[in-house]
Amino acid sequence: MPQLDFSTWANQIFWLVVTLVVIYLVLTRVALPRIGAVLAERNGTITNDLAAAEELKKKAVAAEKSYQEALTNARAEAAKIVAAAKADIQKDLDAAITRADAEIAAKAAESEKSISEIRAGAVQSVTEVAQDTAREIVAALGGKADVRAVTAAVSARLKG
Secondary structure, three states: OHHHOHHHHHHHHHHHHHHHHHHHHHHHHHHHHHHHHHHHHHHHHHHHHHHHHHHHHHHHHHHHHHHHHHHHHHHHHHHHHHHHHHHHHHHHHHHHHHHHHHHHHHHHHHHHHHHHHHHHHHHHHHHHHHHHHHHHHHHHOOOOOOHHHHHHHHHHHHHO
């Protein structure tokens, strides 16, 4: 094995040192700065992304808050509209009820007038029928019916 030959060790050590120095120089001058730049860029990107995410989170929270406020305002406005509509409907209903009550009262008064006329006519008819019947009964029993006496007797009986 040539590596174990002591006569070539000095030469091997020299080239080993030269190779290690070249590798060290290449790594420190070329590769490591590029790797460091990539790592710094990644770190910057991550930091910027985190800051952007935090900003977007704040905007989302603000948007949700404004949404909730708008929703609350819309519900309050809807409640006002419903209350106004109910008030208008109640006002119209009250006016309709008032008109209906007035019409019912007028019809009731008209009906009462008609009923009193019918009642008066009925009392008069009952009186006439009672007088005619009393005259006929008196005549059937063989008596002479006096119109004034029959009228007085029927009137007294109808009064109570």
